Amino acid sequence: MIRKYRIGTPIETDSVVEKIKLSSGMVPGWEFDEKKKTLSMRMDADAAVYGLGVQVRGINKRGWHYVSFCADEPHHEEGKTSLYGANNFFVYVPSDKGDQRRFGMYVDTPGRVEFDIGFYNKDMFQVIFDEADAYTYLIEEEDDPDNNGASGILSIVRQFRRIIGRSYIAPRWAFGFGQSRWSYMNEDEVREVADAYDRTGIPLDSIYLDIDYMERYKDFTVSEENFPDFPAFVSEMKNRGLHLVPIIDAGVKIEKGYDVYEEGIAGDHFVKDGKGSPFTAAVWPGRVHFPDFLKEDTRRWFGEKYRRLMDAGIDGFWNDMNEPAIFYSEEHLAEVFEKLDTYKDKNLDIHSFFELQGLIGGLCNREEDYRSFYHEYKGERLRHDRVHNLYGFNMTRAAGEAFERIAPDSRPLLFSRASYIGMHRYAGIWTGDNMSWWSHLLLSIQQLPGLNMCGFLFAGSDIGGFGGDVTEELMIRWVSFGIFTPLFRNHSAMGTRRQELFRFNDTETMRRLVELRYALIPYLYSEYVRAAEQDEMLFRPLSFEYENDPRAAGVEDELFVGRSIMIAPVYTQNARGRYVYLPEEMKLVRFRSFSDYDEEWLSAGDHFLKAEPGEVPVFIRKGCELRLAEPVMRTSELPEYDELDKYVFRG
Numbered sequence: 278m279i280r281k282y283r284i285g286t287p288i289e290t291d292s293v294v295e296k297i298k299l300s301s302g303m304v305p306g307w308e309f310d311e312k313k314k315t316l317s318m319r320m321d322a323d324a325a326v327y328g329l330g331v332q333v334r335g336i337n338k339r340g341w342h343y344v345s346f347c348a349d350e351p352h353h354e355e356g357k358t359s360l361y362g363a364n365n366f367f368v369y370v371p372s373d374k375g376d377q378r379r380f381g382m383y384v385d386t387p388g389r390v391e392f393d394i395g396f397y398n399k400d401m402f403q404v405i406f407d408e409a410d411a412y413t414y415l416i417e418e419e420d421d422p423d424n425n426g427a428s429g430i431l432s433i434v435r436q437f438r439r440i441i442g443r444s445y446i447a448p449r450w451a452f453g454f455g456q457s458r459w460s461y462m463n464e465d466e467v468r469e470v471a472d473a474y475d476r477t478g479i480p481l482d483s484i485y486l487d488i489d490y491m492e493r494y495k496d497f498t499v500s501e502e503n504f505p506d507f508p509a510f511v512s513e514m515k516n517r518g519l520h521l522v523p524i525i526d527a528g529v530k531i532e533k534g535y536d537v538y539e540e541g542i543a544g545d546h547f548v549k550d551g552k553g554s555p556f557t558a559a560v561w562p563g564r565v566h567f568p569d570f571l572k573e574d575t576r577r578w579f580g581e582k583y584r585r586l587m588d589a590g591i592d593g594f595w596n597d598m599n600e601p602a603i604f605y606s607e608e609h610l611a612e613v614f615e616k617l618d619t620y621k622d623k624n625l626d627i628h629s630f631f632e633l634q635g636l637i638g639g640l641c642n643r644e645e646d647y648r649s650f651y652h653e654y655k656g657e658r659l660r661h662d663r664v665h666n667l668y669g670f671n672m673t674r675a676a677g678e679a680f681e682r683i684a685p686d687s688r689p690l691l692f693s694r695a696s697y698i699g700m701h702r703y704a705g706i707w708t709g710d711n712m713s714w715w716s717h718l719l720l721s722i723q724q725l726p727g728l729n730m731c732g733f734l735f736a737g738s739d740i741g742g743f744g745g746d747v748t749e750e751l752m753i754r755w756v757s758f759g760i761f762t763p764l765f766r767n768h769s770a771m772g773t774r775r776q777e778l779f780r781f782n783d784t785e786t787m788r789r790l791v792e793l794r795y796a797l798i799p800y801l802y803s804e805y806v807r808a809a810e811q812d813e814m815l816f817r818p819l820s821f822e823y824e825n826d827p828r829a830a831g832v833e834d835e836l837f838v839g840r841s842i843m844i845a846p847v848y849t850q851n852a853r854g855r856y857v858y859l860p861e862e863m864k865l866v867r868f869r870s871f872s873d874y875d876e877e878w879l880s881a882g883d884h885f886l887k888a889e890p891g892e893v894p895v896f897i898r899k900g901c902e903l904r905l906a907e908p909v910m911r912t913s914e915l916p917e918y919d920e921l922d923k924y925v926f927r928g
């Protein structure tokens with residue numbers, strides 16, 4: 278049962294595709310304070326709150342506040358309130374003691390909105406708007422005849438997923454292992470990576486091209502110096518069964534003679550400053566203009582540009598910097614330079630010194646800059662901050678819509694950093710610039726359920742961590758978890774320790790783990806496609822499956838993956854295992870490789886689970902089965918799930 282309510286004059290976002298009749302009045306159960314622009318509700322002492330897409334601090338979101346305002350935020354620490362996505366759907370689950378009922382809520386507003394979930398006042402849930410213009414959808418449990426036994430929370434999620442449209446389905450090769458680095462600079466570096474993987478026998482399906490493949494960071498160009506015959510190189514890789522996946526950034530370099538820039542100006546495709554000229558900011562290439570992806574013909578124009586790379590044989594892309602990230606705006610930079618001059622001969626004391634530091638540190642992603650340019654959206658001129666959260670969504674939609682025209686029968690890979698609900702119909706996401714920290718391995722486990730709830734099924738984090746130096750043990754544990762995530766990509770930042778798997782001492786363990794991934798792909802991919810088609814979640818916390826088990830509600834580090842299995846990754850240093858809670862009896866299979874394992878039945882309750890680095894425990898649910906393939910070097914050599922009969926594990 279879904280009801281839709283209106284607050285103020287909402288901006289249409291295209292996130293909901295089903296027509297739902299507007300109900301009159303305010304969302305029942307919530308109070309709206311017009312002056313404070315706040316919706317609020319008292320929370321039951323034991324209530325849990327799930328959802329909100331990609332955010333910090335665990336699966337149950339209660340106890341912190343979250344701001345939906347897509348942010349280029351490379352520090353995913355627990356004090357942060359915004360990461361790259363703005364995904365305003367949550368499920369509220371009260372205890373059975375009070376008189377409240379479970380429900381889901383989607384707050385559809387493209388501007389900034391804060392979800393204070395017991396942060397300021399531990400018993401209050403507050404939705405605080407910048408502009409109180411929104412649709413809210415209230416989703417209650419209903420008897421769903423074809424819910425396949427889904428329990429209350431899952432049926433709420435499923436109803437929501439139905440109204441936002443079917444999730445993007447990535448090609449199967451995208452489940453293969455991907456190796457990325459910022460950046461492989463030229464053909465030879467890419468070849469060396471491919472050769473080293475083949476030499477060590479570690480399966481691989483794709484190699485990513487980060488910004489340096491371009492000519493001076495200009496979108497849709499390829500450096501002729503470093504990739505002299507790009508189409509030939511793409512097909513050389515293709516002949517080896519490898520896909521190259523280039524990055525595309527949101528900003529278009531301002532450069533006379535660069536056709537994307539020239540066409541953008543001629544076609545009036547860029548966002549405007551207050552005076553009506555194209556807004557100038559800086560990102561990688563230096564000064565750029567931002568395409569106004571909110572305009573349909575700009576999406577069409579920009580989307581067509583992907584064709585160039587596709588004509589060269591490319592069939593996968595990642596869209597970056599589309600919050601959009603801004604290093605500085607030209608206007609503000611000039612102000613800062615002027616101000617800096619006044620410090621020159623000053624005796625800098627504590628105040629002026631910090632002020633000076635703030636001037637420089639505050640150049641990036643500045644609030645005021647986001648309020649200084651304009652879009653043309655559905656026939657209206659709107660200031661950017663009011664529609665900020667739609668930017669990355671619509672950049673990615675431009676690509677997705679273009680793929681439907683350019684390659685209607687094939688399924689290119691596409692994922693994005695920024696997101697809004699609605700984008701899940703066109704692409705997946707990756708979780709951005711994490712660190713090579715154990716805590717971020719845990720974070721990457723905990724981010725998945727919230728993403729799945731919002732329709733993002735094709736998702737994953739940078740394996741091994743993006744920033745900082747990874748250790749071999751962390752990499753082994755991270756890969757041991759990553760083999761279950763749809764996007765399974767090792768990526769790291771410039772200047773950090775090289776972390777391709779063949780660079781570690783124990784490449785044997787790395788190979789076994791990636792082989793296990795390939796053995797799992799038929800299961801994972803068929804469960805993934807099914808989840809997309811049936812509006813289900815691929816990754817489910819225990820509390821979603823065992824709603825009446827109070828112990829399950831507290832489990833933040835175990836997940837069901839598809840219908841048959843549950844995982845309990847190890848995410849601490851020097852561990853030889855971990856504690857695990859089983860809501861019911863399950864079969865444990867402890868894999869050292871796809872063909873080397875031991876099995877045992879474990880009863881419901883708590884257990885210490887032994888798992889040395891390199892051992893991957895998988896729990897098979899009672900009455901379910903898991904079939905593995907024999908590993909191969911490329912996904913193209915894998916059979917379908919139904920064809921497997923050799924390695925069958927039964928719970």
Ligand code: MIG
Nearest residue numbers: 459487488597694709710770
């Ligand atoms: O400001 O393209 O999240 O994956 O390697 C950094 C360089 C820009 C951020 C992405 C990261 C990518 C990096 N990009």
